[in-house]
Amino acid sequence: MMSRESLLELLEHARREVVSDPDARLSRPTRHRMWTVLGAAKDPQGWKQRATLAIGSARRVLALWQAEFPEDELAAATLTTAEGVADQRLTRELGEKAWERLRSFLEDLDEPESVANETNAGFACAQALRAALSDEILDEPEVTDDDLDYEQWDAAYYACLAEAGDEGQASNVARRRAFWDWYLGEWARIALGEAPGT
Numbered sequence: 190m191m192s193r194e195s196l197l198e199l200l201e202h203a204r205r206e207v208v209s210d211p212d213a214r215l216s217r218p219t220r221h222r223m224w225t226v227l228g229a230a231k232d233p234q235g236w237k238q239r240a241t242l243a244i245g246s247a248r249r250v251l252a253l254w255q256a257e258f259p260e261d262e263l264a265a266a267t268l269t270t271a272e273g274v275a276d277q278r279l280t281r282e283l284g285e286k287a288w289e290r291l292r293s294f295l296e297d298l299d300e301p302e303s304v305a306n307e308t309n310a311g312f313a314c315a316q317a318l319r320a321a322l323s324d325e326i327l328d329e330p331e332v333t334d335d336d337l338d339y340e341q342w343d344a345a346y347y348a349c350l351a352e353a354g355d356e357g358q359a360s361n362v363a364r365r366r367a368f369w370d371w372y373l374g375e376w377a378r379i380a381l382g383e384a385p386g387t
Contacts, residue, residue: 191226196380199223203373213353213366215373217334220345221327223376230327238379240275243320243344244268245375247313249368250306250351254314257307264314267291271318284322291315309351316344345372 191199199222207215224242228235247268254264270287273279295311325343326332334346349372353365377383 191380193381196226196377199226200373200377204370207366207369207373211362213362213369215349215369217337217343217346218331220343221325221330221332223380224325225327225330227380231324236324237275239325240271240317240321242372242376242379243317243325244271244275246345246348246372247271247310247317249371250310250313250348253307253310253351257305263291263294264311267314267318271314271321274318274321281322284318288315288318288322291318306351306354309347312339312342313344313347313351316342316347320344 203215203219203223206219207213224235224239227238227242230236247264251264251268254261258264267287267290270279270284274281274284291311292315295308295315298308320343326341334342349365349368352368353361
């Protein structure tokens with residue numbers, strides 16, 4: 190376990206990265222480092238903390254999905270399932286079925302070249318459940334978001350795209366910076382043993 194001083198140093202490094210990047214990005218290698226200090230791969234406590242962070246990221250942008258699909262409860266239900274899986278109140282089998290339902294719905298959407306923000310919010314929900322089921326991808330510390338297939342992007346990255354728009358297109362740097370600032374605050378609370386959202 191990292192010392193409080195080391196955790197705060199990592200937090201400061203991540204904040205500097207976001208501030209100094211012209212597009213206000215938090216790189217996947219830095220996110221990977223942040224995830225691993227919560228615990229080793231498949232370590233039950235670290236896994237649950239990473240899932241909590243992913244679920245919180247998706248919840249932050251759930252309203253975007255609900256505004257576009259007001260009658261659809263699929264994304265919200267997926268997050269409820271993710272919480273149940275993370276807490277071991279629901280079975281893995283139920284979680285897999287919920288993930289498949291949302292992913293199938295998302296894959297069937299007819300999207301323009303630039304995927305809509307609400308669709309990215311839906312993918313964030315799906316990937317939050319994936320984190321609860323299988324943990325984040327922790328065996329590739331140097332891989333970037335650009336190196337990964339979109340199906341491998343994590344919930345936080347999707348949530349940031351949902352909140353701020355695609356990088357380099359209809360992007361809002363201030364919103365992206367605000368999202369990562371929130372994310373870093375949530376990570377710090379979890380890493381330091383405080384309740385998220387306090």
